[in-house]
Amino acid sequence: MTTQALIIIDVQKAIDDPKWGRRGQAGAEAAIARLLGAWRERRLPVIHIRHDSTDPRSPYRPGGEGNAFKPEVEPQMGEPIIDKRTNNAFIGTDLMDVLDELQVRSLVVSGVLLENSVDATVRMAANLGFEVTIPEDAVASIDRKDRRGKSWSAEDVHALILAVLDGEYARISTSDAIIETLP
Template sequence: MSKQALIIIDIQNDYFEGGSFPLASPLEASINASKVLKYFRKKDLPIVHIQHLSPNGSPFMVTGTTGAEIHENVRPLEGEKIFQKNYPNSFRDTGLLDYLKDQEITELVITGMMTHMCVDATTRAANDFGFKCTVIGDACASRDLNINGKTVKADDVHHAFLSALEFFYADVISAEEFLSA
């Protein structure tokens, strides 16, 4: 029998307007993540919040700052599991894998930020660990990236990474598709 958990990755204040590292459309992504979160709460299904904390000297997500706090749209309730991490992969040097195994979770519904970094790294690792993964594409956000003097627009980065994940690692659907299934 399958058992599902929601993973909310790094939806933190620094990624929003006024933060130290704003993304493209983080508010919309957080609202869609919040809809999925409400569904999991209503069904009393497992919820895991991931919070990235950077070492001192980093430009964003610094421990003890407002920017590192989880955004109010998806703020954890008492009793919801929170893992703090220092790397893009939410499994690295955290208790996430052991927790999911202890809870007998087999499927993960993944939301969060940034699509091209922590969502990607965590989804690929989760699949490699044997979890069936669903990424809620419109509950994730990215930003413009630069390479070799060229700017790749956030929307293109976001969709390129989602399409790569859907090729093998996860089903990628919208919040509305998930909630109406």
């Protein structure tokens, strides 16, 4: 059986900043924490992605309080931390080297925001030949307004992005179903 790595994207204090507006999926961090606990219990690879924004006004900027990981997903000694500056965790980072070193070809990708960094990373991972699973309860979205001015709820954004990714880029599941299949 192929070892799956758990990737946790951008689950930092910055995601709670009011600048993002209303967020859906209030239980996402709890689901990520359950996944993280299951991975650690089984000594499976966990990779933390930290967004280091280059925008000095961003809550994700290095050195700011928002750059810190949320307590639920705080990395432990030995768990790789990949610092990224774009929405894609593969661009300008050593993520591919870490995955190669761990001999991982199957990923469970969780985090925020589904329609931003999670989406960009999942698409790239699939295009690089990784088998990708997204636990729908362990990713979160925010309310969005489209170019025509129509408002979309975080729940609708979440559902649409998952539908677009499903089958072509990833398999959609739940954190509990994924945990049940772990060795």
